[in-house]
Amino acid sequence: MVSRRPDPWPQDHGGDVWVQPEGARVVDFSASINPYGPPPGLWEELGRVWPRIVHYPDRRCRGLRAALAHRFGLPGEVILPGNGSAELIDLVLRALAPARLVWCPPDFSLYAQFAPAGTALVEVPRQAARGFRVDFGRLAETVQPGDVVVFSNPGNPAGCLEPADEVLRLARRCRERGALVLVDEAFMDFCPEEGVLGRAADGGGILVLRSLTKFYALPGLRVGFLAGPADLVGRIARLQVPWSVNTLAQVAGAHCVGRRAWEEETRAAILGEAERFRERLGRLPGVRPLPSAANYLLVELLPPAPTATAAYEALARQGILVRHCGSFGLGDRYLRIAVRRPEENEELVGALEGILGVRRAAG
Numbered sequence: 262m263v264s265r266r267p268d269p270w271p272q273d274h275g276g277d278v279w280v281q282p283e284g285a286r287v288v289d290f291s292a293s294i295n296p297y298g299p300p301p302g303l304w305e306e307l308g309r310v311w312p313r314i315v316h317y318p319d320r321r322c323r324g325l326r327a328a329l330a331h332r333f334g335l336p337g338e339v340i341l342p343g344n345g346s347a348e349l350i351d352l353v354l355r356a357l358a359p360a361r362l363v364w365c366p367p368d369f370s371l372y373a374q375f376a377p378a379g380t381a382l383v384e385v386p387r388q389a390a391r392g393f394r395v396d397f398g399r400l401a402e403t404v405q406p407g408d409v410v411v412f413s414n415p416g417n418p419a420g421c422l423e424p425a426d427e428v429l430r431l432a433r434r435c436r437e438r439g440a441l442v443l444v445d446e447a448f449m450d451f452c453p454e455e456g457v458l459g460r461a462a463d464g465g466g467i468l469v470l471r472s473l474t475k476f477y478a479l480p481g482l483r484v485g486f487l488a489g490p491a492d493l494v495g496r497i498a499r500l501q502v503p504w505s506v507n508t509l510a511q512v513a514g515a516h517c518v519g520r521r522a523w524e525e526e527t528r529a530a531i532l533g534e535a536e537r538f539r540e541r542l543g544r545l546p547g548v549r550p551l552p553s554a555a556n557y558l559l560v561e562l563l564p565p566a567p568t569a570t571a572a573y574e575a576l577a578r579q580g581i582l583v584r585h586c587g588s589f590g591l592g593d594r595y596l597r598i599a600v601r602r603p604e605e606n607e608e609l610v611g612a613l614e615g616i617l618g619v620r621r622a623a624g
């Protein structure tokens with residue numbers, strides 16, 4: 262039997278709203294999902310295709326793959342849709358089974374969790390003093406033949422954005438050394454200018470992951486995709502459970518990625534609100550939100566602010582769920598807070614003011 266050390270922290274992932282009593286009001290800041298919901302027309306589209314569930318899904322995801330190829334200007338054969346990008350992280354690591362997986366904690370925990378049994382984990386940490394940026398210099402020195410290097414960009418939980426140039430330079434270095442970079446761009450729709458998806462098919466030592474969960478607000482349907490050199494993507498696809506992307510997820514994905522005007526408006530609304538929300542949080546004593554390129558803020562709590570556990574618990578009692586960052590290895594000092602709608606963000610600021618004993622100025 263495998264023994265598992267009990268996790269000392271309250272959460273190992275965001276979005277677990279299911280533990281609340283049925284009907285209880287929860288405002289979920291713990292998973293970073295677009296608070297405005299999916300693009301218009303999705304419910305009608307899903308209603309229209311509902312009868313198709315009497316058939317197996319299209320195993321090759323032809324419609325979704327074509328929509329993604331069209332949207333991102335890539336050939337269809339370099340794209341592999343998956344049951345969320347989580348499935349694809351697992352598939353890539355199982356298919357490549359590298360001797361070493363080089364990762365950059367604090368970062369998304371599934372990279373380490375899905376490392377195959379024989380894979381050694383090598384850490385090139387992101388330092389708090391450097392705003393949790395990826396240390397490209399150390400990565401380039403560390404990488405050895407056969408390695409897979411993985412990191413999220415923008416980074417989770419800190420939201421820092423690495424320039425595409427740096428990512429591509431590292432990928433070239435990896436290719437020269439016979440290694441590979443897996444860039445997880447789950448949140449790149451919020452800041453697409455630094456994405457390297459368009460370069461994924463070049464054979465330049467890079468695989469790119471995207472998720473439709475966050476920007477398109479589809480966490481419950483499970484849809485993401487991988488892009489990379491066609492031969493490698495084909496090898497990875499052979500390990501995928503057949504029909505893992507269900508019919509509704511395929512239709513929803515194809516519907517969502519074509520909405521360019523909605524995309525622009527959504528991005529502008531969320532990034533504008535992120536800036537305003539950060540500024541509001543930063544005025545609270547001991548509350549230090551870091552700059553972020555995405556729809557979440559990593560918030561450091563310093564005295565007189567309470568510990569992350571105390572803040573998490575006090576907020577939870579008011580039906581407000583935030584992400585405690587203990588399971589990212591950040592101890593009891595950090596929370597990750599999604600950017601939601603202005604009125605919800607104000608509710609959270611008000612709750613924190615209550616916890617901190619701050620009185621609001623009248624008027």
Ligand SMILES: Cc1ncc(COP(=O)(O)O)c(C=O)c1O
Nearest residue numbers: 345346347369413447472474485
């Ligand atoms: C950085 C990052 N990558 C990937 C995922 C997995 O997303 P999904 O499987 O919903 O596409 C998450 C989810 O939290 C994430 O934060």
